Amino acid sequence: xxxxxxxxxxxxxxxxxxxxxxxxxxxxxxxxxxxxxxxxxxxxxxxxxxxxxxxxxxxxxxxxxxxxxxxxxxxxxxxxxxxxxxxxxxxxxxxxxxxxxxxxxxxxxxxxxxxxxxxxxxxxxxxxxxxxxxxxxxxxxxxxxxxxxxxxxxxxxxxxxxxxxxxxxxxxxxxxxxxxxxxxxxxxxxxxxxxxxxx
Numbered sequence: 730x731x732x733x734x735x736x737x738x739x740x741x742x743x744x745x746x747x748x749x750x751x752x753x754x755x756x757x758x759x760x761x762x763x764x765x766x767x768x769x770x771x772x773x774x775x776x777x778x779x780x781x782x783x784x785x786x787x788x789x790x791x792x793x794x795x796x797x798x799x800x801x802x803x804x805x806x807x808x809x810x811x812x813x814x815x816x817x818x819x820x821x822x823x824x825x826x827x828x829x830x831x832x833x834x835x836x837x838x839x840x841x842x843x844x845x846x847x848x849x850x851x852x853x854x855x856x857x858x859x860x861x862x863x864x865x866x867x868x869x870x871x872x873x874x875x876x877x878x879x880x881x882x883x884x885x886x887x888x889x890x891x892x893x894x895x896x897x898x899x900x901x902x903x904x905x906x907x908x909x910x911x912x913x914x915x916x917x918x919x920x921x922x923x924x925x926x927x928x
Contacts, residue, residue, distance in 0.1 A: 733785040734776070734904055737809055739834055740819035741827040742766065742793030745858045748889060749819065750790050753896045758889050767792055776904050786904060789813065797829035803837050810841050815852040815903045818882075822857045822872040831855065835880050852906040853882040854899045859889070 738746050747767050752758040754772045770790040777783050789809055794802045816838060818831040838851060857873055869886070877884040885899040 733787055734815070734907055735787045735789065735813040736900065736903060737789045737791065737806075737813040737816045738819060739791045739806060739816065739831075740793060741824070741830040742795055744793060744819055744821055744824070744827050745889070746793065746819050747790055749856070749858055749887075749896065750788055752889060752893065753900065754788070756893050774900075776901065784904070784908070786900065788900075794830045794834070796826055797833045799830075803834065806834075807837075807841060810838060810851075811845065813851070814907045815854075817854050817856055817899060817903060818880075819856045819858050820876075821859060822869040822876070822886075823859075828872070828876060831876075832880065835882075852903055853880070854903045854906075855880060855882050855884040856899050857884060857886040859887075 738750060740746055743766075747764050747770070748758060750770075750772050754774050767790055769792060772788040772790060774786045774788065775783050776786050791806055791809070792802055818834060820827040820831045822828070835853065842851060855873075855876060857869070873884050873886060883899075883902060885902075887895055887899070
């Protein structure tokens, strides 16, 4: 087992971060399941590389922002910034406020990074996540392209209806960026321990 990679998953409140992680880690998604607002959770998965080397990935599910002016939530997240290796910003391209939230988050994270001059820059991926329908509308393609260009990060479009392999792609891409290893790899579906602080 190699090093443990730490990935922060953040975005607007009720955008589907927890549902995405539940499906990613446990292959568990129930359209009728009621999700309670997240305070902070940690999911643990195993990334298996082509060479047979396994690395643990710790996914930090965070409290979502109410809107792009929610400085209180950003301040609460700041204590996690020095602990993580990469960040997944989750949004919905048909929700303008969720886009403003990830733009604000990236600005704040880069500001934090500049303050800590000795730290390597964070690696980012953007996830356009839709809970019920595949995000295929042409207008959303344009929005995604604009966001990708503006935030200078790879953007993935996924939905809860996708196969699990598709859900893994952005996280594997992020793990590759962090480790600088060019390998496809998979995320195992074993039942890892989940440390929960939901109330």
